[in-house]
Amino acid sequence: MIVNKQHYRTIWPMLSAGSGRAxxxxxxxxxxxxxFAIVHIANLxxxxxxxxxxxxxxxxxxxxxxxxxxxxxxxxxASEEALQAAAQRLRLSRPTAxxxxxxxxxxxSMLLLVPQAxxxxxxxxxxxxxxxxxxxxxxxxxxxxxxxxxxxxxxSAQVFNVLTHCNAGWLATxxxxxxxxxxxxxxxxxxxxxxxVDETRPRNQGASLTAWELAQHGVPHTVISDNAGGHLMQQGxxxxxxxxxxxxxxxxxxxxxxxxxxKALAAFDNGLPFYAAVPSPxxxxxxxxxxxxxxxxxxHGDEVAFIQGLATNGSLQSVRLVPSxxxxxxxxxxxxxxxxxxxIITERGVFSPARLLDAKRA
Amino acid sequence: MIVNKQHYRTIWPMLSAGSGRAxxxxxxxxxxxxxFAIVHIANLxxxxxxxxxxxxxxxxxxxxxxxxxxxxxxxxxASEEALQAAAQRLRLSRPTAxxxxxxxxxxxSMLLLVPQAxxxxxxxxxxxxxxxxxxxxxxxxxxxxxxxxxxxxxxSAQVFNVLTHCNAGWLATxxxxxxxxxxxxxxxxxxxxxxxVDETRPRNQGASLTAWELAQHGVPHTVISDNAGGHLMQQGxxxxxxxxxxxxxxxxxxxxxxxxxxKALAAFDNGLPFYAAVPSPxxxxxxxxxxxxxxxxxxHGDEVAFIQGLATNGSLQSVRLVPSxxxxxxxxxxxxxxxxxxxIITERGVFSPARLLDAKRA
Numbered sequence: 243m244i245v246n247k248q249h250y251r252t253i254w255p256m257l258s259a260g261s262g263r264a265x266x267x268x269x270x271x272x273x274x275x276x277x278f279a280i281v282h283i284a285n286l287x288x289x290x291x292x293x294x295x296x297x298x299x300x301x302x303x304x305x306x307x308x309x310x311x312x313x314x315x316x317x318x319x320a321s322e323e324a325l326q327a328a329a330q331r332l333r334l335s336r337p338t339a340x341x342x343x344x345x346x347x348x349x350x351s352m353l354l355l356v357p358q359a360x361x362x363x364x365x366x367x368x369x370x371x372x373x374x375x376x377x378x379x380x381x382x383x384x385x386x387x388x389x390x391x392x393x394x395x396x397x398s399a400q401v402f403n404v405l406t407h408c409n410a411g412w413l414a415t416x417x418x419x420x421x422x423x424x425x426x427x428x429x430x431x432x433x434x435x436x437x438x439v440d441e442t443r444p445r446n447q448g449a450s451l452t453a454w455e456l457a458q459h460g461v462p463h464t465v466i467s468d469n470a471g472g473h474l475m476q477q478g479x480x481x482x483x484x485x486x487x488x489x490x491x492x493x494x495x496x497x498x499x500x501x502x503x504x505k506a507l508a509a510f511d512n513g514l515p516f517y518a519a520v521p522s523p524x525x526x527x528x529x530x531x532x533x534x535x536x537x538x539x540x541x542h543g544d545e546v547a548f549i550q551g552l553a554t555n556g557s558l559q560s561v562r563l564v565p566s567x568x569x570x571x572x573x574x575x576x577x578x579x580x581x582x583x584x585x586i587i588t589e590r591g592v593f594s595p596a597r598l599l600d601a602k603r604a
Numbered sequence: 605m606i607v608n609k610q611h612y613r614t615i616w617p618m619l620s621a622g623s624g625r626a627x628x629x630x631x632x633x634x635x636x637x638x639x640f641a642i643v644h645i646a647n648l649x650x651x652x653x654x655x656x657x658x659x660x661x662x663x664x665x666x667x668x669x670x671x672x673x674x675x676x677x678x679x680x681x682a683s684e685e686a687l688q689a690a691a692q693r694l695r696l697s698r699p700t701a702x703x704x705x706x707x708x709x710x711x712x713s714m715l716l717l718v719p720q721a722x723x724x725x726x727x728x729x730x731x732x733x734x735x736x737x738x739x740x741x742x743x744x745x746x747x748x749x750x751x752x753x754x755x756x757x758x759x760s761a762q763v764f765n766v767l768t769h770c771n772a773g774w775l776a777t778x779x780x781x782x783x784x785x786x787x788x789x790x791x792x793x794x795x796x797x798x799x800x801v802d803e804t805r806p807r808n809q810g811a812s813l814t815a816w817e818l819a820q821h822g823v824p825h826t827v828i829s830d831n832a833g834g835h836l837m838q839q840g841x842x843x844x845x846x847x848x849x850x851x852x853x854x855x856x857x858x859x860x861x862x863x864x865x866x867k868a869l870a871a872f873d874n875g876l877p878f879y880a881a882v883p884s885p886x887x888x889x890x891x892x893x894x895x896x897x898x899x900x901x902x903x904h905g906d907e908v909a910f911i912q913g914l915a916t917n918g919s920l921q922s923v924r925l926v927p928s929x930x931x932x933x934x935x936x937x938x939x940x941x942x943x944x945x946x947x948i949i950t951e952r953g954v955f956s957p958a959r960l961l962d963a964k965r966a
Contacts, residue, residue, distance in 0.1 A: 275927035439930070441908065443805060443829040446925055449908075453930040465932045467805040467908055468830045469863025473938035476865070476895060501831025503838070507869040533838060546803065546811075546829055549911060551923025561913025561921055563808055565637035568801075568815040570827045576835035 243412040245278060245458055251417045253298065253306050253373065255313075255366060258284065264317060264366060266310045270297045271413055275454035276552045286315040286328050293335040293342075296445070300414020301488045301524055302376050305341030308332045309372045312349045313365035320361035322354055338497065338539045338575050340489040340526045345372055373416040379521040380418035382589035387424025387484070387519055388431060390585075390592060394515065396481045401462075402428070403481045405438040405471050408499035409451035410486025410519065420519040421486040422452070424587070429461045437463040438474060442499060444545040444572060468501050472508035483509045487518040487586075490525045494580035494595025495532035500573055506582040516578075519587040522601055532577045543570030605774040607640060607820055613779045615660065615668050615735065617675075617728060620646065626679060626728060628672045632659045633775060637816035638914045648677040648690050655697040655704075658807070662776020663850045663886055664738050667703030670694045671734045674711045675727035682723035684716055700859065700901045700937050702851040702888045707734055735778040741883040742780035744951035749786020749846070749881055750793065752947075752954060756877065758843045763824075764790070765843045767800040767833050770861035771813035772848025772881065782881040783848040784814070786949070791823045799825040800836060804861060806907040806934060830863050834870035845871045849880040849948075852887045856942035856957025857894035862935055868944040878940075881949040884963055894939045905932030 243250060250269070258265045266283040272295065273279045281297060283289050289311035292298050298307045315328035329346045336342060352368050353361045396402045410421035419426065428435045437456055442448035449465050456463040466474070474480050483505050489497040496502065496518045509516040529535045547564040564570055580595035590604040605612060612631070620627045628645040634657065635641045643659060645651050651673035654660050660669045677690035691708045698704060714730050715723045758764045772783035781788065790797045799818055804810035811827050818825040828836070836842050845867050851859040858864065858880045871878040891897045908925075909932050915921040926932055942957035952966040 276924075438933075441805065441925065443803065443831060449926045449930075454927050457927060457929040463930060465908055465926045465930050467862065467934070469805060469861075469866065469938075470933065470935055472865040472869065473862060473900070473935050476939065499831075500829065500835060503834040504831065504866040504870060507834070507873055508866060511869055538835070546827055549913065549923070549925070551911065551925045553915075553921055553923050559915060559921060559923055561911070561915050561923055562638075563803065563911070563913045564811045564827045565816050565819060567819040568811075568825060568827050571800075571832065572829070573832055573835050576831075577838065 243417060243455065243459065251373070252303050252413055253310060253416060255310070255370065266314065268292060268298050268307070269413070271299060271451060272297055273558070275450050276558055283314070285318065286311055286331065289314060290331055290335050293332070300409060301339040301341045301486065302415040302420065302521055304336055304339045305345035306369065306373050306376060306416050308342045309345045309349050309369035312346065313362065313369045316353065316362040316365040320358045325350060325353060336539065337537055338488045341523055344523045348372070376416040376521065377418055379589035380415055380420060380423045383420055383519050383521070383587055384418060384423030384427035386592050387587045388427040390517070390587065391424060391428050391433070391482065394481060397478045401434045401436045403436050403438060403479055405440070405474065405480045405483045405505065406452060407440040407448065407485045407502050407505055408442045409447040411452055411455045413451045413455055414486060420521065421484045423519065424484065425461060426459060429459070435461065437461060438471065438480060439463050439465045440468045440471060440501065441465055442501065443468055446549070471505050475508050475512040475514055480514055483514060483516045485518050487520045487524055488575060489529070489532070489536060490518060490520055490586055491529040491532040492525070492527045492598065493530050494583050494586060494598045496578040496583055497532050497536050497575055498578065500576050503576040503578045506578040510582045515584040516582060517585050517587050518583065522588045522590055525598070525601065527602065533579065536577065538576070539574040541572045541574045543572050546570040546572050605779060605817065605821065613735065614665050614775055615672060615778060617672070617732065620644070628676065630654060630660050630669070633661060633813060634659055635920070637812050638920055645676070647680065648673055648693065651676060652693055652697050655694070662771060663703045663848065664777040664782065664883055666698055667707035668731065668735050668738060668778050670704045671707045671711050671731035674708065675724065675731045678715065678724040678727040682720045687712060687715060698901065699899055700850045703885055706885045710734070738778040738883065739780055741951035742777055742782060742785045745782055745881050745883065745949055746780060746785030746789035748954050749949045750789040752879065752949065753786060753790050753795065753844065756843060759840045763796045763798045765798050765800065765841055767802070767836065767842045767845045767867065768814060769802040769810065769847045769864050769867055770804045771809040773814055773817045775813045775817055776848060782883065783846045785881065786846065787823060788821060791821065797823065799823060800833065800842060801825050801827045802830045802833060802863065803827055804863065805830055808911070833867050837870050837874040837876055842876055845876060845878045847880050849882045849886055850937060851891070851894065851898060852880060852882055852948055853891040853894040854887065854889045854960065855892050856945050856948060856960045858940040858945055859894050859898050859937055860940065862938050865938040865940045868940040872944045877946040878944060879947050879949050880945065884950045884952055887960070887963060889964065895941065898939065900938070901936040903934045903936045905934050908932040908934050
């Protein structure tokens, strides 16, 4: 995608100017939208921190970051023991994203087939392949989602209104995005599309990331509090709810950023379609009932108690929102049951929960 | 209620040390929870500003503030023309709260019956009466709500979990509160009660006000993002949703802080009771279908784009959350349709929407 007229992906390999060794460049998403900072990741520990602190976030990007993390580890020690240990560290860095586990399994199964001396170079090329496939998948998601939007009768003749939660744009992937891919495709095809952007507390990925990348691409959008979406649906100001997902279960339950479930309930109550857009590796066939089977990540309560923003002096500042005598809780994801899900948009097509198994066979 | 071991109401009359004239003291709620500041209101224009800028907020308190606003106006000019003009200014200061209109009508109908010379003193005593009645009503709401909680079978033997949205505590009223009245009554009666406090973006009245007043009273509570409530209900961690309301329609629709509708949907989806606690003047018998008949206040988008909190240097700072190239929208209230409402708790008892007319007759 384009930032300040230059094309970027969210992650890419590069050579260190100092050591001449391979490194990984990422965009530090904790600084957006106020600062556009590129960070160099030189080793496994740094990648682990980047995932944990959400400098990289978004299920597909976490998968790519984990693959590169394993490449960085292989560069140090490509023994099976070391690679398994590295994979375990990366696996524990974020518990919910299925892509992370998927990418690590794919990398390990490839690497352990070849002699130890060949593993580092194979790891770099396989991580690159994971990234390239992500981009192709997302472009296909964009086309399938665009077709859905073109079939849907908008409530207003002037504009097609999509509501999205969190960030499932190019910043959540290697490029293009998942939930935002159909929106970019529609905008680029000349369709008048407007996006209601849930700010997505506590980490505000909507206000910080989705708004920023939509603005960079010139897509009309309006940031709202997470509380507003139901009211907008009641008022006929939403045509479709379109989100990403960290995991989709085999029966079509959608595990996504906390609050998604509330928007799905409101869409259902107002007769509006609710879609999750994901690359097919995000579908976890080992899970059927996500509500009982998926562990929900509990993040630190300080993400609720404090918030970071741009102070009047131009610096990034964190301010306290909650009185110090009050405790906070911070579940990071929720589960939208399949009964509230109109369909899952994948690179292989759009599938209702009842027909989701077809996505596996396709 | 008690703050720092001293009893306060949210609004009270006082004599100006300088002029010897009657004034009104309020707590500046825009400074809470970080600063406890008492502000003196000397005239109608200052009261209008206090309501508009939400130094006083909460439907019952707005009614009391409007009554005192009219007393301040009567002190300057008690002619019918002047009082009607003052009432109109106050009426327009917040469009949603029915109590405001109710209090102004009550005041005007009393004042215009007596000679002009008697109006100012009558206005002060009538405003005081409105405040005293509010406190008595809220105490009755507390007892009716407590009985409901005692009848309800909690999911855990250890604690009764209530989820609340925005602030309908003593800060939203003259004293005691509406939605929090049953919680204080339960806590004071020795019941183990815990409150999930929605932070309630964009103005964060939950994190700023509800958390603060619960902490002052010693009631266990946890602040959560507005996105988290549905998940907590799915996990069996909520026994009851209990909110206030700015207006309840004759058929039982609940107009309350934006986002209430989403919590009502989640309560309904999880088979949990959803109650609104209001003094009976909050029921607007002139409105039947709130969705089509109530105008929703649109507040400034900067309330979404910026947030105020306590900086590390101890000062209150506003920081920007949304990139400057992105627009924002800020509907302040939404409507929860009566079909999602278990009951309305009033000072006259608890009424299901179908039996709400009995509250009028009671």
